[in-house]
Amino acid sequence: MKASSNLTTVKGMKRYDAWDVIINIVVALASLACLLPLIHILAKSLSQDSYVLANKVLLWPMGFTFEAYSKVFADASIIRSLYVSVFVTITFTILGLIVTICAAYPLSRRQLKGRSFITFMFVFTLIFSGGIIPEFMLLNSLGLLDTLWSLILPPAFSAFNFLIMRSAIYSSIPVSLEESARIDGAGHFRVLFNIVLPLSKPIIATLALFYAVGRWNTYQDALFYIKQNIDLRPLQLKLYYMVVTASESFQLESTSVQLTNPEVLKAACVIFATLPIIIVYPFIQKYFVNGVMLGAVKE
C-alpha cells in the first residue's frame, strides 16, 4: 500500500500499479458475490413462475409481474410474522443494550475489586457453553418454550459485545473525567447517564446494530423453541418453513395435489424478509466503522 501511494500523482497523472488493479478486482468480485444473489432473487420474485421453473431467470425478470408480492401482503400470517420479528428485535435490542451497559461500565472501572475474576467468568461463557440440548431442557423447565421470551432472554447477554463495550468505555473515558464528576457530587448512576452514555454513543449504535441484525436474521432458536404456537413464528422461521421442502420424498404418502409453494412466492418472501433490515442499515452505517474501531483498541 505504501508503495502504491508513492507512485500516484506523477505530474498530475494518476498512475496505477498492479496492486491497485488486483485490489480493485478482488473488491469488485467480493461485492458482486454479495450483490448478485440478491439481484437474482429479486429478479425471480418479479417474474412469471413458468420461466423461473425452467431456470431461465438470471438477473433480469422475465414476464414482469408483482403478483407474488400482492400474495405476500395479502397473507395475514406473513404480516403477523413480521410483527413478531419487529417486536422481538426491538425488545431484544433494548434489553441487550441495558444488560451489556450494566455489565460493561462497572467492569471497566479500576476501583471495582475482583473485576478481573468477574470478567473471566463472562469470557468463560464465550468459549464454553452448555450446548443445544441442555439449553433446550433448561428453557423447557423454565416454561419458556412457545413464548417470545425464549427468543429474547437467552441471547440477551453476549460476552463478545460486552468485551467490545468494556474496552470502548475503558479507553475512551478517562478516570479523571469520572473523578471530576464525583467532586461535583455525582453518584454512580449520574456518572453513567450523564457522562459515560453520551460519550459512548458510537459504540452503543454499533452494538445496537449487531444485536438487531443478529436477532432479525437468526431463526435457529425459534426453530427449536417455537413449536406449538405457530402465531409466534418470526419472519425468518416462517420463511424457512416456506422455502425448505422436505428432504425425504413422498413415496409413501399419496398426494393428489401439488405440495410446494411456487418458486416465485418463495423469492418474494426472501426479499420481503430481507428488506426491512437493509432499509435500516444506512442510518446506522456511519457509526459502524467508528464503533468497531473503538472496540478494537485494547488496554
Added chain:
Amino acid sequence: MKSKKIAIVLLSLMMVLSVLAACSKNNNTNTPSNTNQNSNNSSQPTASTNEGNEGNEGGFQDYSNGFPENVTIEIPVYDRAFEGWNVADNYYTRWIQKEFGDKYNVTVKYVPISRSNEVQDFQQLLAAHKAPDIIFHYDMPQQIAYYSEGVLQPIDWAEIENYAPTYWGNLGDTIEQYGIINDEKIFFYADRPSADNFVSLIRKDWVEKVGMKVEDLTSLEKYNEMLVKWKEAGLGVLGGTLTRNNFNYNYAFRDWPIDAKDRALYSDLSIADFTSVATERWLKNLNYQYNNGLIDREFYLRDDENKAKAEFVAGRTGTFGSYLTSNSDVIAATLANNPEAEFAVIPPYAGVPEGLKPQGRAYWPFGFIMGINYETPELERIAIWMFLEWMSQPDNLFFLQNGVEGENYTIDSDGIAIRNADFAGESVLSLNNNKDYWALVIETQLYDDPEINRKAQIRNWAPVGYEYLAEDLIKYYEETAEFRTPDALFTEVVETVSEYKADLNELFQELYIKVATAPEDQFDKLYEEAKQTYLDAGYQEILDEKQEIIDRGNFR
C-alpha cells in the same frame, strides 16, 4: 506461574464437575420417564384385568354421552407451510371442536409438526414431555425406531373395538395383521385404498419426431433405441434424478416370480440392495445410458424434484416423473417455454428389459402408521378412539374432505363433488384438500362405487384438457397390478437397520454414482469393489440379522 497453575487446576476441576453434573442431570431426567413407562406398563395389566372382568362387569365404561370432566387430546398435524393457512386454528379445526369436542366434552388441540422436519420435531417434543398423544409416520422403519425408544405404549384391541366400532370395522384386519411388534400390540393404522398417481411423463412430440410412437416403447431395449434417435436428432436426453432415501429403483430389473424369503432379505425401501443381481442390471443400463450420452449428464446433481423439473420445463430433457395433480404447474410451464410440446405417459414396459415383467412396489394397505404416546393416560386414549370413530363416519369424513356444499363444491349427476377452484371464503380447504386432518383414518378420498371413484380420480389428478394422462395412468396401473408386490414387514425390530441406515444411504450415493459414471470397460471391476465396500460398511450385518429373523419366520 503459581497463579497460572491454580487457574489450570480450577479449570479442569470445573470441567470434570460440569461433566458429572450433566450425567446426574441425565439420570434425573431419565428416571421420571422410566417410571412413567413403568407406570404405564403396570397400568397395562390393569387394563387387561378389566378386559378379563369384562364379561362380569359388562365391559368398558360408557362415554357416549361425553366425559364427566373435560379431556384434552393433542393430535399431530403436518405443517406444510402452505401460504395463508394456519394448521392449528382454522375453520375445520373449529368445526371439529364444535361437532366432536363439544359433544363429548373433549378439547381437541392440534400440534403442528413440520413436514420437512417431522422426526426432529417429534423428538424435541418428546424430550420436552410435550409430544402429542398420537405419534405417527408414513414409514415403518421410523415408526419402529420410535417404538425402540420406548415412546409408544401397548394398546388394547378390545378397547378400540369397543369405543371405535366403525374404525375397527374398516381397519381391524390391518391392525391385527400388521400391528404387532416383538409380541406387543403397538401400531394402529389409517386405510390406504389401492391407487397411485405417480406418473412418468414423456414428450410425445419428440417420440413422434424420430418416427416412433409411444406404444412402440414395449421394452427397455426399444426405449434406449429411441433415446439414441433423440440424441442423433439433437432433441434432448432422458431426465434423471439422484437416487437416495427411497430405494425402489430396481423393481423392473428383478426376476419373476419372486421368492418370498429372498424379497424379505433384500427388498427394503429404506436400505438399498446394492449387491443384488437386479441392482447390477439397473446399474449396467444406467452406465450404458450415461456413457452414450442418453441421460442427463448431471443426473446426480438433480437431488430434488424441482431441479429435474427445471430441465424438463426448459426442454432439455424429455422425461419427468412426478405425482400427477390437477393443480400441477409442470405442463403449463413447459408449454410456456416450448409451445409445441405434447405429453404422454411412459408405458410401464418401457423400463423393463426383454424377458422380465413390469414389476413395481405395492403399498402396504395402510397410510399413516400410528402409536399412542407412552405418557398418554387412559381417558385421553379412549377419547382418541372416539375421535377416530367420529372421523370414520362417512358424513364427517366427506365434510372434511370437501367442505361446504354450494360453497366449496357442487355435486354433479354422478354424485361426485366438483370443486369450486375460485372459492376463497371462510371454509376454504387447505391446499391439499385438508388431507392432513382426515389422513388419520384414510389416505385418499374414496367413493363407494368403483366406477364413480375412477371418474373422481381422473378429475382430481388431471389438469384440465389432459384427462387422457390420468386415464392412461389408471389403465397401466390396472394392467400391471399382478406384478406389484409389497415389501416384507418384520415383526421384530431389525436393530442393525437403524444403526447403519444413514451411513449406508450416504455410501450408496457415492458408490452408485461412481459405478454408473465409470467407463464401460471398468464397470465390472469397480462394481465388485463397491459391493465389497458396501457389505463391509454394515450391509452384511443387516443381511445377517434379517436372515436370522426370516429363519425364525417373523415376517409377513
